[in-house]
Structures are given as structure tokens and as C-alpha cells.
Amino acid sequence: MLKVEGLRAGYGAINILWDISFEVREGEVVAILGSNGAGKTTMVRAVTGMVRPSAGSVNFNGEELAKKSSRYILDKGIVQVPEGRQIFTEMTVLENLEMGAFNKPTREVFARNLETAYGRFPKLKERAKQAAGTLSGGEQQMLAVARALIGMPRLLILDEPSLGLAPNIVDDILDVASSMARNDGIAVLLVEQDITKALACADRGYVIENGRIALQGAAGELATNEHVKKAYLGI
């Protein structure tokens, strides 16, 4: 579904990603792991067109997206839940969700997708008329996920969903993500610092270090890998 090869990107004169290659297949949850500053968010931004890659390829269902605009990439079905949620705090929950329906096809089925999103996150339905800024951190994260679902992703990218949240809420959000991968055939790219949680939910994983892929493998293998244990899990 998504095949990234030799991706290189950065901001102005500062290069962050040197050589990133990975693959996400349909119905799969793939974890991208790494510590703070490893380049995970830059990778998300490069894949979604918010940062233009200086080299490499982003192939999505056979189409090259590396030089395309963020809007075009969104149209193709790569939707992200950005780091820090980036919801519209002074708008209501419902207005935030409306903003997720960015193009005509998603707007036409908005009512149905809204019901599905409310079904997954009933709290949001209760708070539909409330300003998003008054929600708790966990609810805001649910809102960010629901907003992405309204955009009908074929590949859903979750960037640091665990940031600042209680563990049980993180579990809820990861449950929704993996159930969508299993049941609805969408692919999930989970970008995380919390390696234990991410590997518990993912099928496969890649570890980014200093802008390069340092390790890759099945989730179970990575969880028992000596380097991962030592560097990230402190065991």
C-alpha cells in the first residue's frame, strides 16, 4: 500500500531524515519507533506532503506522492492524527469533526461517518456542542482521531498518540486503531515513543535512529531484541 524508499528531508539547511525506507501493507499496523528527536515527526510530515522531501520516493498504491501537495496526498487517503493533536480549541467538537470532511466525497457521507465516529467514541457525541478546548486531554486525542476518520483514510497515521495521556486512554485509542486495521482493511502507521505499547498493538515495526532506519522486524522480535531492550526499554 505505502512504500517509502530512501526518503531524505529536513527544514531549510538542516537535514533530519537521511535514508528512510519502510513499507505498510493493507490491514496492517506498522509501528515507527524512536526516541525524541530521532526524526519521527519529520518523517510523518514528509510522507504527508507538509515537508517536501529532498530525495527518495513515497509510493502509495502505485502512485508517486513525494512531490505532491499535502492536500493532494490527503485526497489519496493518507490522513494523519498529528503530534500534539492540533484540534481547533475554540470550535465545538462537531465543528472540528466537520473540518475533517475536507473534500466533496467525504462531505457527502459526512452524516454516516459522523455516526460511526460517535459510535467509536461516545464521549464525543455527549460533548458535540462543547468547545474542543474544554475537553480533557484524552477526549481531545479521541477528537483528533475521530476527525481523521471523518476524512475516510486508507492509511491512518497516528503521530505520538500517547503523548501526555493516561495509559488506559492510550489503550482505548490503540484498540480503535488496530480494530480498524483488522476489520475495515485500512492500514495504520503508528509513530510512537512508548515502545512497549506500540509493539503490543503493531504487526511489524521499524526503529528510527538519527534519521535512519536502525532496525526492523516483526513486533514480537523487536520487543525481545537486545538493542531495543537496552536502548529503549531500560531492561
Add this chain to the structure above:
Amino acid sequence: MSIFLQACVNGLLIGGFYSLMGMGQNVIFGVMKIVNFCHGEMLMVGMYLTFLLSTTFGLDPYACVPLVGILMFLLGALIQHTLITPSLGTKSFTNLLFLTVGLGMLLSNGALVLFGSEYRTIPTAYSQTYITLGQVNLSLPRLISFGVLIVISIALFAFLKYSTIGKQIRAVSQNPVGAEVVGINAKRIYILTYGLGTALAGVAGALLTGFYTIFPTAGAAFGFRALIVVVVGGLGSIPGAFFAGIFLGILETMVALFISPSYSDLIVFVTFIVILVVRQMIILRRK
């Protein structure tokens, strides 16, 4: 008492203009985080445009309002696309400061070259018509203008609250990164926003011509007041700007009546500074 009431009403009628100017400035600031220093000059351009349309085609100044709105929207959109958007990329506040201040100078001096420095008015049959309500005399053109202003203000509020583009404008103001994530084209929103802000200033100018003289620097006083309105009413708050504008108009008229018209600017600015200082003290105390 009747004088007091009269001053209140006059203040309200002029305050509506400050509100409209402040709301335009506020929409632009909200979306792009820039202060539009040529906002007052846009009002002046709206006045001359009305003057031209009404002297050339014999139109009533109020009939020119929709056309002035459209033309000013296009002017604003063009300025945004060709000048402001490229400058936003530099992320330099001083660039944008000089750009909008310079545009303002260009416009007011351009008007001076084209129309000369004399004061102009658009004579209408009703310019000296008054309606007496109890003890208060209401100038008919001021009253009509105020009515139109209120309708436009409500329409603007509804547009931003309920329309898809209005929601996108608010989304970009609140969270530009979030807006990009959901696929909102920020450049398009910038063009629409600056066009909208310019159109509001131009329409304010058109509505003024019924009872106000037209001259190349007529916009300056309104431009300054728009800034005060934005700061007092709260950055980004449309209702805040509306009420701050009305408050400013009434304050100014009261000072002119009970103290002296020559002190009204002074007292307006002193009040502005006092509000800023007091607000800062309240914020500091809360922390």
C-alpha cells in the same frame, strides 16, 4: 438629559463604523497574525470609489455600497496574492509592517495626486434630513448607514460561524498546523480573508460618504480607531470588536460634548492606555 441622550445616540451611530473597521482588521489579524496598517486607507479608497461611481453614473451613494464591496474585495484579494502572501513567507514582521504602512502611504498620496487635497462631498436630497424621536434628533444618512452596518456585522458573524469558508477561516486562525492537516488551503483562505477585510473597510467608507467629507487622509482616524477596537475588544474576537467600537464611539462623543471636541482624541488614547495597563495588571494578578 436630552443632550446626554443625543450624545449617546451620535456616539452609537459613529461607533458602528469603528466596529466594522475593527472587525475587518480582526479577521485579517486572526488569520495571518499581521496588523493591517493600511486598513484606514482602504476606507478612504472606498470613499473615493463611491464618489466616482456616484458622480459618473449619478448613483445614490447607498446604491454604490454593494459594488464598492465587490471592487474592494477584488483589490484586497489582488494585494494579498501579489504582495502579502509572498512576504508572509519571509516570516519577518518588519517586512509586513513596512509593506502595509507603505501601501497606506501609496494609497493616500495616490488619492492626493488623482483627486487633489480639497474636501469633497456627495450631495444628496436627504443629507440634511433629521428625524426627531422624543428629544433626540437623528440624522437620516447616519441612521441609514448604521442600519446597514448592523446588518453587515450580523451577516459577517453568521458567515464566520456557519459557512464552510467561515469555519475554514476560523480553523486557520486557531491552528494553522491543524488546518493544513485537514487539507485547508491556507493561501486561498488568506486571499479570501484579506479581500473580506478590505471589502469591509471599503463598505465602511462608502457608508460614510452620506454625511462625511472625502479627502485623501480621511481614513487615518478610522484606521487608528480600528487598532484600538481590536486591542480593547480582544484579538480575534468579532463580538468583542463590535462592542469595543460602539464603546469607543460613545466615549468620544461624550468627551467632545462634556469636555471639549479638541480633547476627544487625547482622551480616547489615554483611555486606551489605561485599559491596556489595567488589563495587564489583572492578567499578572491571576498568575
